[in-house]
Amino acid sequence: SSRIFMVWFIAHSIKQIQNEESVILFLVVWTVTEITRYSFYTFNLLNHLPYFIKWARYNFFIVLYPAGVAGELLTIYAALPYVKKTGMFSLRLPNKYNVSFDYYYFLIIVMFSYVPLFPQLYFHMLRQRRRVLVEVRKKSERLSC
Template identity: 35%
Template sequence: MSSQISADNIKLSYLILYNVVSCAGWFYVLVLILSELVQNGDFATVYDRVGWILMIVQTGALLELVHVIFGFVRSPLITTAFQVASRLFLVWGVVDIFPEVQPHWAFTTMTIAWSITECVRYSYYAFNLAGFHVYSLLWCRYTFFFILYPLGAGSESILVYQSLPYSKQLSEIYYWLQVVILFVYVPGFYTLYTHMIGQRKRYLGKGKDKAQKAD
């Protein structure tokens, strides 16, 4: 019994640490972007400032697949894999491979949307795991998406579209893969957006106290 309790405590401590570190990483990305815009006021230089840390922070999300596989969290494996893979595709399969799209303003808006979303999400998880139910974070998690999801998805699709001429020079197969991905964006975004609207009604529609208990 004691060994089981110890193992559970270790797992809980690890998950809290993971979420705190992830939140800190995304907050750092956001600070770098805003400081670059304030200092230079130029979207074209943002990637040079944040590209390296963005790759590290986003690639670290692969651990979330490990968490699901080993039962650390109850998230669906397919959904988690799709979310992580789509982000990695943008970071490694579009922006890194095709430096021509790096100066585009869509990279900045995409990364800002991701950063705010993840800061809220990871801090929300960290507080919940620690036993603190912060209603303001719950509200932010299920409200900010109204703006952040369209901003992020729209910016992602623009970057994929902008990379198509360079993709075609690289590989015909990769070019058509990106074309297919662009067409998937619309139904994929609709599914995720309506799901979040349903989640918002579930958690926020029942009032502050009930929402905290349900979480």
């Protein structure tokens, strides 16, 4: 859902930020991530998983994940002045629904949500990496015996 949010509600909706380096950063990171992920899935389904693909799946994220998060956060930050100036996607009172929503503050909350969420997801990937590398090590030890 964060990718849909970044593409449609930030990059697509706010033309003024589409040339930011941060947009290029998160798009390149996402592209490399997806190529790696789907190569891993495809070769796994074919029962022919090259070591490099497995290695890439469980190592590239170490750099790509923080770089992608940085790109996303910098892009949202670049969008803030435009959102504040235009009131885009905001709903002000009074209105027939008697509800108020400020997209500017919503974006700030989204940015702050990365603080508790990023470490949880990143450490989850590190635990998966450790588990897979232990399996690989055990398998190679059995083959070498």
